[in-house]
Amino acid sequence: MYGLGDVRFFDRIAPLYDLVMPPASGAALSAGFDRAERPIERLLDVGGGSGRAAAAVTGPEVTVVDASLGMLRRAREARGLSAVVGDAGRLPFRDRSVDAAMVVDAFHHLPDRAAALREVARVLAPGGVLVVREFDPTHPLGRLLVAGEHAIGMGSRFSTPDALAADMETVGLDPAVVDRGFGYTVAGVRPEEEA
Numbered sequence: 001m002y003g004l005g006d007v008r009f010f011d012r013i014a015p016l017y018d019l020v021m022p023p024a025s026g027a028a029l030s031a032g033f034d035r036a037e038r039p040i041e042r043l044l045d046v047g048g049g050s051g052r053a054a055a056a057v058t059g060p061e062v063t064v065v066d067a068s069l070g071m072l073r074r075a076r077e078a079r080g081l082s083a084v085v086g087d088a089g090r091l092p093f094r095d096r097s098v099d100a101a102m103v104v105d106a107f108h109h110l111p112d113r114a115a116a117l118r119e120v121a122r123v124l125a126p127g128g129v130l131v132v133r134e135f136d137p138t139h140p141l142g143r144l145l146v147a148g149e150h151a152i153g154m155g156s157r158f159s160t161p162d163a164l165a166a167d168m169e170t171v172g173l174d175p176a177v178v179d180r181g182f183g184y185t186v187a188g189v190r191p192e193e194e195a
Contacts, residue, residue: 024104024133026056031178032131032187033057033100040099040129046088046120047106051075053133060099065091089115096125104133105183107164108149108156114167121171124190130173131187136160141182161186 033040041061045054048064049071064075065086072083086092088103089112101120103110110116120130136142137158149156159167161184165175173188 024053024056025183026058028133028179028183028185029053029057029102029104029131032102032133032185033129035131035176035178035187035189036100036129037127037189037192038099038125042098042100044091044093044098044101044120044123046091046101046103046116047110048075048083048102048104049106051079051081051083053102053104054081055079057102088112089119091119091123093123095122096128098123099125099128100131101128102131102133105135107132107134108158109154111155113157113159114171117167117171117173121173121188121190124173126190126192129187129189130168131178131185132164133183133185134159134161134164136180136182136184139182 043060043062045062045064047066048054049066049068051064054062054064062081064081064083066072067087072085075081075083084092088110101124107113135145135158137146138160146158161177161180164186165177168175168188174191175186175188178185178187
């Protein structure tokens with residue numbers, strides 16, 4: 001085991017990460033962001049590491065939040081992104097201060113996924129959206145990924161699209177499964193507050 005959230009692993013591989021990982025799907029992210037009920041001007045990339053997913057998004061001001069200093073160094077130096085050291089379960093942002101958040105290919109690494117969902121729901125402004133891109137552990141390629149990550153000592157825990165949508169609903173987000181497959185997208189909107 002690499003430790004809480006596999007941070008040590010990502011610190012070690014940070015210089016090589018962008019060389020071996022394919023780019024994030026801007027189209028899949030956009031489909032999730034389309035569910036927002038407000039303009040997206042400020043976006044958090046939670047567990048965003050090197051900024052690989054942030055690079056696929058154009059328009060909003062993006063801040064990468066990650067616990068790995070090595071990965072954040074890549075986000076700052078290689079991509080010129082704003083980067084903040086932080087725990088997804090205790091985001092260093094004010095209530096209702098962002099329009100959108102995303103977690104791309106990282107949700108399965110978060111040590112306390114329920115806390116991360118609560119924190120994102122807290123920092124989202126009404127009408128804001130959380131977009132999660134993940135891997136389906138029931139898909140044939142997903143089963144291989146689960147086995148591979150566990151074989152190298154990662155503490156990864158994967159969710160199906162429907163389970164993730166149910167978890168989003170538990171924290172008060174209005175979820176929808178945007179697409180399915182080996183890589184899937186679930187988007188959850190923070191409802192407008194009642195008067």
